[in-house]
Amino acid sequence: MNQIDLANSVGIVTPQSFTFAEDEPFQLESGATLSPVTIAYETYGRLNADRSNAILIVHALSGSAHAAGYHSPDDPKPGWWDDCIGPGKAFDTNRFFVICSNVIGSCYGSTGPASINPATGKPYGLNFPVVTIGDMVRAQVRLIDHLGIDQLLCVAGGSMGGMQVLEWAAHHPTRLKAAIALATTAHHSPMQIAFSEVGRQAIYADPNWNNGNYYESGKKPDAGLAVARMVGHITYLSEESMQKKFGRRLQGLERYGYEFQTEFEVESYLKYNGNNFTRRFDANSYLYITKAMDYFDLSKPTGSLAASFANSAHLKYLVISFTSDWLYPSYHSKQLVSALTAVGADVTYVDLQSSWGHDAFLLEVETMTRLIHSFLDRLVREEQVAPPDEGSAVAAAPAAPSGQPAVGVTR
Amino acid sequence: MNQIDLANSVGIVTPQSFTFAEDEPFQLESGATLSPVTIAYETYGRLNADRSNAILIVHALSGSAHAAGYHSPDDPKPGWWDDCIGPGKAFDTNRFFVICSNVIGSCYGSTGPASINPATGKPYGLNFPVVTIGDMVRAQVRLIDHLGIDQLLCVAGGSMGGMQVLEWAAHHPTRLKAAIALATTAHHSPMQIAFSEVGRQAIYADPNWNNGNYYESGKKPDAGLAVARMVGHITYLSEESMQKKFGRRLQGLERYGYEFQTEFEVESYLKYNGNNFTRRFDANSYLYITKAMDYFDLSKPTGSLAASFANSAHLKYLVISFTSDWLYPSYHSKQLVSALTAVGADVTYVDLQSSWGHDAFLLEVETMTRLIHSFLDRLVREEQVAPPDEGSAVAAAPAAPSGQPAVGVTR
CATH class of the missing domain: 1.10.1740.110 (Rna Polymerase Sigma Factor; Chain: A)
Incomplete structure (x- = not known):
């Protein structure tokens, strides 16, 4: 058995899932409707009494809801961002209630092309409708509703996760207080589309x-x-x-x-x-x-990136790019920061010196931890976020100790 | 019919080929022997009386011997480097005898995996031996021997062509006076190998x-x-x-x-x-x-790039890189220039500002023409290269007017 260092881990976690109510069909950007829709997710840490300490982590192309901890004592590997999520880590599960969900279209428990098409009783294949980053995020909004959380403290992610972060900020600005976008872009460039x-x-x-x-x-x-x-x-x-x-x-x-x-x-x-x-x-x-990523272009509806963030100027942003990332080069982040500052948003931006290329957002743990820590510290102070209180479990929201299945949540 | 502008073109050219004598088997770097070996080539312009105005053009991955002119009056496209080879162009066919040959391993007339394996009477396929940039160049040396040319005025090429240029300079330094290496490298990097x-x-x-x-x-x-x-x-x-x-x-x-x-x-x-x-x-x-390119590493035999050019310091070099070329980035050329200057070679180096990426070596025609012109001008002056003389046709060397099949040359 792999020795799990419990002091540094959220420990054993249980995959959870939430299926949308049948009477609320999920309308996609394409105009198509998807039903049923199931979202796989995991949670780490505990929700506080006023439900103000929730952070949503959003994953990249090949990620899953399993962002931290282990699925069993002999699980050979922890979740994909275990370096950054856990007690004392960048996303400190002693302070925050961390949620990570698998995007729709994926194959890790959320509804995707391998799911059964109710019309045929067989896997969708290419009959699955094309989904967008906007659709992925609107599905996450439903999950947050289901968990009884009105406003997330923060949404955070890198690469395609960063696109979801920006989508949250631009199109659901009342549902979060802060956004952390790493190694990402506000629109897929022709080179990214080409790859x-x-x-x-x-x-x-x-x-x-x-x-x-x-x-x-x-x-x-x-x-x-x-x-x-x-x-x-x-x-x-x-x-x-x-x-x-x-x-x-x-x-x-x-x-x-x-x-x-x-x-x-x-x-x-x-x-x-x-x-x-x-x-x-x-x-x-x-x-x-990949198609969803290629379609992503935040400035499209308004014609300018700044205009797309016009209603999102009250949020706080942490934007990090990495000098050697040539897939999502720093200048993409700089364009984003320029648009955000143009509308007067509170933006912390760092172009991190790193030789690791795009992977840096998974590897530059120490520096990122310092940056995220201090960003979240300020947020906790300014927004007066209370620590989780063990006595305050709420029926619809998982309030069990880290990694334990939450009461009342569809599994 | 496509209107061919004869004043700006070498005109109609005829593909030629040369098959190595059967009693001279061609030994490859791998240890294998290849026979028969045929090299497809074309020539443009005329050889001068003392055979000192010959320039060999070497092509990139998917190139052929057809570097300039047209194969027929209704040929829709000229050769691949027609912008740079012709009367008054960078490689001025009024002054120089320009040769371009197809590399062995390719599929444009030189012996390669699609050629007939004499042992089976069928195409080689994977029974064709692995060839190297060194093998390609030694085959070119045989062609030059066949054409009766002791010393080339210059060898020039970009990308994989540039590798052949450097191979000529490092391993056949008595057979050329100058080398023009564009958008290239002295060794394939792990990223180039990965692609x-x-x-x-x-x-x-x-x-x-x-x-x-x-x-x-x-x-x-x-x-x-x-x-x-x-x-x-x-x-x-x-x-x-x-x-x-x-x-x-x-x-x-x-x-x-x-x-x-x-x-x-x-x-x-x-x-x-x-x-x-x-x-x-x-x-x-x-x-x-691509395998030949991946194997290319000029510093391998000696352990240092400078040592590999120790016997090639008497040559003149023109090295050009392009600022937006991320496949063969400028720093590769800078390492090369550093090694060449370390042994005291006469090097002209330009890191050309361009947005065209690696393709710049085929597109930045105007600036390259100026640079190559002035480099070759100086060479002609310093080496006292005579203009081609119509009265001086030599049996083994093509001396017919531009593009006409040469007398005595295997077709």
Whole structure:
């Protein structure tokens, strides 16, 4: 068994889920309606008496609701942002009630293309409607309603998570007090769209994809999905981090083999990660979620980014970019900060020196912890957020100790 | 018919080829022997009496020997570097005898994986031996021998062409006087290897690839090759050039279609170029040539780049990098220039301000023409290179007017 360090962890957590009421169909931006809709989520820490200490964590392309802790005592790995969520960590579960939910369109418990289409009794495949970042966030709003939380203290996330953060701020400004957007953008650039599209083309090119109908064939488009993930992995690193991590080193070889096998360490890394990904992710979800990212363009409805934040100037923002992130380069964050400051918002911005590329938002834990800590400290002080009070459990909201299933919450 | 502007063109050119003598087997770096070996090439302009005005142009990954002029009066497109090769152009065919040959391993007339394996009477496929940049260049040396040229005035090329230029300079320093290396590197970095490998994995993932045996099946791995090319195309552009070229514009649509078709202009561009590529290039050649690039590491034999140029300090070098080229970033050229100047070589280096990314070496024609012109002017003056003399045709060397088949040269 893996020794879990309980002092530094939220411990064992239980996946939860919430299914929207049947009489409230979920209308998508495309005009289509999705029903039923289930949202998978987890919570860490405890809600305080006036429900003012809730923080929503939103995940990136391949993330899940499992952001912290372990699912069982012998779980080999903790949640994807365990470095930042837990007692004393950036998102301190001794002070905050932290929620993380899986986006719709994904394959980790929320409704997505692998879910059963009630019209056919079979998985949706490509009959699943195209969803947007806006749709993902409106589903999260319903979850927050369900948990009995009127206003989140903060929404935080990186990469596609950052897009959701900005969507929350721009379109649901009364439902949160602060936004933390890391390594992200207010609109997908043509280069980001290009990388998405190459990944999708790799999946389409796999005959096992079969126009999205593969759930019952026993043959998944693993080869195509692996190539898509490899392309992605390159964009998450930087030239410098690749140089440090791999250089031109050969994988277990003294000299060139003069054949087409995996020879360089960097090739081995890509292949390993590409193949691994096919064991945990659904190819159709990859299509839907990258499409949602490509559609994301906050300035579209108003014509200007500043105008899109006109009603969101009262929020507090922490924006962090990373100098070596060439997928979501710093200038995207600077454009965002420029728009936010133009409407008079309270913005803390840091362009963090890092060699880790886009992955920095998962790796630069120490500096990020300092920045997030001090941002949240100020927020707690200024908004007079009370610590969680054990005596104040509320029926609709999980108030059990960290990681325990909450009373009254659909599992 | 396409109106060919003869005053600005080398005109109609005829592809030529040279097959190595059978009693001189071609030994590869891997230890394998390749025979027969044919090199496809073209020449433009005329050789002067003392054979001192020859310039070899070396091509990039998907290039061919057809660098300038037209193959027929109704040829829709000229050679790949027609902007720079011709009367009065950067490589002025009124003054120089310009040669361009197709690399071995390619599919444009030189021996490669699609050629017939004499041992089986069928196309080589993966039985073709792995070739290196060094092998490509040693094949070019044989061509130059065949053309009766002892010493080239210059070898010039960009990207993989630049690697061949550096290989010529480092390993055949008595056979050339000057080297022009554009948008290139002295060793493939892990990021460059990673992009190569993703392209190869896309090809391997295509069931039609069939381990390289597809020439007789009637089904080529087009889907995989197209994905490989799309990945390549992203790396040839820059964020800025994509923003200028495409932005977030939709292709013939007013609003999002909320389905998985080609919607953004950048997607349409990638798809078009990916599909087009499959009509002109061989997937196995893509594997072999990217592998040759990945193996390229000039400092490997000596342990230091400067030491590798120890015997090449007497050459003159023009090195050009482009500020927005993130595939072969400027710092690679700076490392090269540092090594060359460390051994005392005569180096002209310019880091050209450009927004076109790696493609700049094909697009920044005006500035490059000025730089190459002045570099070659100085070379002509200092080396006292005579103009071509019509009365001095030599049997083994093509001395016919520009583009005409040369006397005595294997076609």
